[in-house]
Amino acid sequence: MLDDFDIAEEVRRHPGIVAGAAAVIAGVAIGALLLNQRTGRRRYEQLMDRLDPRGWIDAEALRRRFDDISRGVADGVETLGDRAEELGDDARHGAGKWFKRGKKALSPSRRRRYAKAARGYAHDAGLSARRYADDAGRYARDHAKEGGALLAVATIAAAIGAAALESRRPDSHVRRIAKF
Structure with a gap:
Protein backbone atom coordinates (compact mmCIF):
# COMPACT_ATOMS: atom_id res chain seq x y z
CA MET A 1 0.00 0.00 0.00
CA LEU A 2 2.77 2.38 0.89
CA ASP A 3 4.59 1.56 -2.36
CA ASP A 4 1.62 2.81 -4.41
CA PHE A 5 1.66 6.25 -2.74
CA ASP A 6 2.61 9.02 -5.21
CA ILE A 7 2.81 12.61 -3.89
CA ALA A 8 2.37 14.24 -7.29
CA GLU A 9 -0.79 12.25 -7.95
CA GLU A 10 -2.23 13.15 -4.53
CA VAL A 11 -1.54 16.84 -5.19
CA ARG A 12 -3.33 16.56 -8.54
CA ARG A 13 -6.31 14.89 -6.88
CA HIS A 14 -6.62 17.41 -4.03
CA PRO A 15 -5.34 20.83 -5.19
CA GLY A 16 -7.53 22.81 -2.79
CA ILE A 17 -6.29 20.94 0.26
CA VAL A 18 -2.66 21.38 -0.82
CA ALA A 19 -3.14 25.10 -1.49
CA GLY A 20 -4.90 25.54 1.86
CA ALA A 21 -2.15 23.68 3.68
CA ALA A 22 0.52 25.81 1.97
CA ALA A 23 -1.37 28.99 2.93
CA VAL A 24 -1.71 27.85 6.55
CA ILE A 25 2.01 26.99 6.73
CA ALA A 26 2.94 30.38 5.22
CA GLY A 27 0.61 32.16 7.65
CA VAL A 28 2.10 30.30 10.62
CA ALA A 29 5.61 31.16 9.43
CA ILE A 30 4.78 34.87 9.04
CA GLY A 31 2.98 34.91 12.39
CA ALA A 32 5.91 33.22 14.11
CA LEU A 33 8.29 35.72 12.54
CA LEU A 34 6.21 38.70 13.63
CA LEU A 35 5.50 37.36 17.15
CA ASN A 36 9.10 36.32 17.70
CA GLN A 37 10.44 39.85 17.24
CA ARG A 38 11.36 41.92 20.24
CA THR A 39 10.22 45.41 21.11
CA GLY A 40 11.94 48.50 19.81
CA ARG A 41 13.47 48.40 16.38
CA ARG A 42 12.57 45.01 14.95
CA ARG A 43 14.89 42.68 13.13
CA TYR A 44 12.55 42.49 10.17
CA GLU A 45 12.60 46.28 9.78
CA GLN A 46 16.38 46.28 10.05
CA LEU A 47 16.64 43.66 7.32
CA MET A 48 14.22 45.54 5.07
CA ASP A 49 16.15 48.78 5.59
CA ARG A 50 19.37 47.01 4.61
CA LEU A 51 17.78 45.48 1.51
CA ASP A 52 16.06 48.71 0.41
CA PRO A 53 17.92 49.82 -2.75
CA ARG A 54 16.57 53.38 -2.51
CA GLY A 55 19.09 54.18 0.18
CA TRP A 56 22.05 52.80 -1.74
CA ILE A 57 22.05 55.25 -4.63
CA ASP A 58 21.62 58.99 -4.49
CA ALA A 59 19.05 59.31 -7.28
CA GLU A 60 18.87 63.10 -6.99
CA ALA A 61 22.63 63.41 -7.59
CA LEU A 62 22.35 61.10 -10.62
CA ARG A 63 19.44 63.15 -11.96
CA ARG A 64 21.46 66.36 -11.54
CA ARG A 65 24.44 64.73 -13.28
CA PHE A 66 22.30 63.66 -16.27
CA ASP A 67 20.76 67.15 -16.41
CA ASP A 68 24.29 68.58 -16.49
CA ILE A 69 25.22 66.22 -19.30
CA SER A 70 22.18 67.19 -21.38
CA ARG A 71 22.84 70.89 -20.68
CA GLY A 72 26.46 70.39 -21.78
CA VAL A 73 25.31 68.72 -24.98
CA ALA A 74 22.89 71.59 -25.65
CA ASP A 75 25.70 74.12 -25.08
CA GLY A 76 27.87 72.07 -27.42
CA VAL A 77 25.14 72.33 -30.06
CA GLU A 78 25.18 76.11 -29.79
CA THR A 79 28.99 76.17 -29.98
CA LEU A 80 28.88 73.82 -32.97
CA GLY A 81 26.37 76.10 -34.71
CA ASP A 82 28.58 79.14 -34.09
CA ARG A 83 31.59 77.25 -35.38
CA ALA A 84 29.69 76.20 -38.52
CA GLU A 85 28.78 79.83 -39.08
CA GLU A 86 32.43 80.85 -38.75
CA LEU A 87 33.47 78.13 -41.19
CA GLY A 88 30.84 79.39 -43.62
CA ASP A 89 32.19 82.91 -43.29
CA ASP A 90 35.73 81.65 -43.88
CA ALA A 91 34.57 79.70 -46.95
CA ARG A 92 32.72 82.73 -48.27
CA HIS A 93 35.81 84.91 -47.75
CA GLY A 94 38.07 82.32 -49.41
CA ALA A 95 35.68 82.03 -52.36
CA GLY A 96 35.64 85.80 -52.72
CA LYS A 97 39.45 85.92 -52.73
CA TRP A 98 39.62 83.09 -55.27
CA PHE A 99 37.23 84.81 -57.63
CA LYS A 100 39.05 88.12 -57.32
CA ARG A 101 42.34 86.48 -58.35
CA GLY A 102 40.99 85.26 -61.68
CA LYS A 103 42.02 86.88 -64.94
CA LYS A 104 38.51 88.00 -65.70
CA ALA A 105 36.66 90.31 -63.42
CA LEU A 106 33.33 88.94 -62.20
CA SER A 107 30.20 90.84 -62.78
CA PRO A 108 28.36 92.02 -59.66
CA SER A 109 25.37 89.77 -60.41
CA ARG A 110 27.60 86.69 -60.70
CA ARG A 111 29.44 87.67 -57.50
CA ARG A 112 26.06 87.97 -55.70
CA ARG A 113 25.02 84.57 -57.01
CA TYR A 114 28.23 82.95 -55.73
CA ALA A 115 27.89 84.71 -52.38
CA ARG A 131 20.71 67.93 -36.24
CA TYR A 132 23.75 65.75 -35.47
CA ALA A 133 24.13 67.40 -32.06
CA ASP A 134 20.42 66.83 -31.29
CA ASP A 135 20.80 63.18 -32.28
CA ALA A 136 23.85 62.89 -30.03
CA GLY A 137 21.94 64.44 -27.12
CA ARG A 138 19.00 62.07 -27.63
CA TYR A 139 21.42 59.13 -27.80
CA ALA A 140 23.10 60.23 -24.57
CA ARG A 141 19.77 60.60 -22.74
CA ASP A 142 18.59 57.16 -23.88
CA HIS A 143 21.82 55.53 -22.78
CA ALA A 144 21.67 57.35 -19.45
CA LYS A 145 18.23 55.79 -18.83
CA GLU A 146 19.52 52.36 -19.82
CA GLY A 147 22.54 52.82 -17.59
CA GLY A 148 20.30 53.71 -14.64
CA ALA A 149 18.23 50.57 -15.19
CA LEU A 150 21.37 48.42 -15.42
CA LEU A 151 22.71 50.04 -12.27
CA ALA A 152 19.48 49.19 -10.42
CA ALA A 163 22.62 38.37 1.75
CA ALA A 164 23.72 34.95 0.47
CA LEU A 165 27.31 35.54 1.62
CA GLU A 166 26.18 36.82 4.99
CA SER A 167 23.90 33.83 5.53
CA ARG A 168 26.95 31.54 5.20
CA ARG A 169 28.81 33.25 8.04
CA PRO A 170 28.45 31.59 11.46
CA ASP A 171 27.49 34.85 13.22
CA SER A 172 25.03 35.84 10.50
CA HIS A 173 22.06 38.08 11.31
CA VAL A 174 20.26 36.78 8.24
CA ARG A 175 20.52 33.20 9.46
CA ARG A 176 19.16 34.19 12.90
CA ILE A 177 16.10 35.75 11.26
CA ALA A 178 15.46 32.61 9.28
CA LYS A 179 15.52 30.52 12.48
CA PHE A 180 12.28 31.44 14.18
Missing part, protein backbone atom coordinates in the same frame (compact mmCIF):
# COMPACT_ATOMS: atom_id res chain seq x y z
CA LYS A 116 24.28 83.50 -52.09
CA ALA A 117 25.35 79.94 -52.90
CA ALA A 118 28.13 80.13 -50.27
CA ARG A 119 25.63 81.38 -47.66
CA GLY A 120 23.32 78.51 -48.56
CA TYR A 121 26.12 75.98 -48.09
CA ALA A 122 27.00 77.52 -44.72
CA HIS A 123 23.34 77.47 -43.67
CA ASP A 124 22.98 73.82 -44.68
CA ALA A 125 26.17 72.92 -42.79
CA GLY A 126 24.82 74.65 -39.66
CA LEU A 127 21.51 72.78 -39.89
CA SER A 128 23.31 69.47 -40.29
CA ALA A 129 25.55 70.22 -37.32
CA ARG A 130 22.54 71.08 -35.15
CA VAL A 153 19.61 45.57 -11.58
CA ALA A 154 23.28 45.30 -10.59
CA THR A 155 22.48 46.78 -7.17
CA ILE A 156 19.69 44.29 -6.56
CA ALA A 157 21.96 41.44 -7.64
CA ALA A 158 24.65 42.73 -5.28
CA ALA A 159 22.13 42.83 -2.41
CA ILE A 160 21.08 39.24 -3.07
CA GLY A 161 24.73 38.16 -3.27
CA ALA A 162 25.56 40.01 -0.04
